[in-house]
Amino acid sequence: MARFVWNRLLVSIPVLLGSLTLVFLIIHWLPGDPAQMIAGDDAAPDRVEFLREQFGLNQPLWQQYLQYLWDSMRGDFGHSFANSMPVMDRLIAQLPATLALTAVSTLFAVILGVLLGILSAVYRNRVLDYIVRVVSLLGVSMPKFWLGILLILIFSVHLKLLPAIGNGSFKQLILPAFALGITGAGMLARMVRNSVLEVIHEQFVLTLRAKGLTERLVLYKHVLRNALLPALTVLGLLVGEMLSGAVVTETVFSRQGLGKLVVDAINQKDIPVIQAAILITGVFNIIVNLLVDVSYSYVDPRVRKSA
Numbered sequence: 376m377a378r379f380v381w382n383r384l385l386v387s388i389p390v391l392l393g394s395l396t397l398v399f400l401i402i403h404w405l406p407g408d409p410a411q412m413i414a415g416d417d418a419a420p421d422r423v424e425f426l427r428e429q430f431g432l433n434q435p436l437w438q439q440y441l442q443y444l445w446d447s448m449r450g451d452f453g454h455s456f457a458n459s460m461p462v463m464d465r466l467i468a469q470l471p472a473t474l475a476l477t478a479v480s481t482l483f484a485v486i487l488g489v490l491l492g493i494l495s496a497v498y499r500n501r502v503l504d505y506i507v508r509v510v511s512l513l514g515v516s517m518p519k520f521w522l523g524i525l526l527i528l529i530f531s532v533h534l535k536l537l538p539a540i541g542n543g544s545f546k547q548l549i550l551p552a553f554a555l556g557i558t559g560a561g562m563l564a565r566m567v568r569n570s571v572l573e574v575i576h577e578q579f580v581l582t583l584r585a586k587g588l589t590e591r592l593v594l595y596k597h598v599l600r601n602a603l604l605p606a607l608t609v610l611g612l613l614v615g616e617m618l619s620g621a622v623v624t625e626t627v628f629s630r631q632g633l634g635k636l637v638v639d640a641i642n643q644k645d646i647p648v649i650q651a652a653i654l655i656t657g658v659f660n661i662i663v664n665l666l667v668d669v670s671y672s673y674v675d676p677r678v679r680k681s682a
Contacts, residue, residue: 383665390661394657396440399650409456409644410432411423412644453647456645462648466655469632469635469636470633472631473625476548476552476624476625476630477621479548480552480553481613481617484557484558488563488564488567491511491560491568493568495511496571499572507564507568510564511561511564511565514557514558523623527539540628540629542630551624555620555621555624562613563613567606570606571598610667614663615664618633622634622638633652640652
């Protein structure tokens, strides 16, 4: 197992390097001069040139790239262009709120998605199945920003049950977590339904029924365990999507977090903050997918033996 984890980490290095390179090039190809934006439109050319030299923006692009890679490997993300604060301090201050939102959204998506998927498979081609499939389709199709605004209008403006904006309490986390997790719940429900329907007709399931096991025991102990592998793969992708989707959700609900920080940094072309946030997001996705791969071995013993 240790060798398996090590090999996965080695494979993740070029993936992370490629994403960092792509983000670096896109940021530097975008129109606008960060030094000019910081100094202001009416700033003197000498002031703009001083800022450009201070932040190393006057160096050749390849030299900036190599310096960025070297600093990233040392964990030195520099200082923000906007307020000269250490980038790591800004990320550490905002990251817990985004991780909390992602964790609650993932938990909501897993519980609701797996439950709806099982119900849809058990009551196949019945009324409940059709309802679950329609709900899943709506969850996958609705844009996060539109759903967030709709939730604010219903539960905050009209019913006055939950706060619409801000951080600090669990109530303020419910609406954004629902808006962010409903898409994952819909995808998981459809995946679990299809997987259960495939496994439930396997030969070993017929054998278990012939031995006299109850339908509930067959479903939850044997069928569901074998049907979880495709769902785990989707879950790994969904966690990364939720982390990136926090950009939209935190903006709609005016929440402080990594997503809001990235949006503000893009508007200000605060290059160090954007690059550091992308790096942390990439590392987080690598860790999540590694945990998903490791979980395969506990769900399916065949994967553990091959590893």
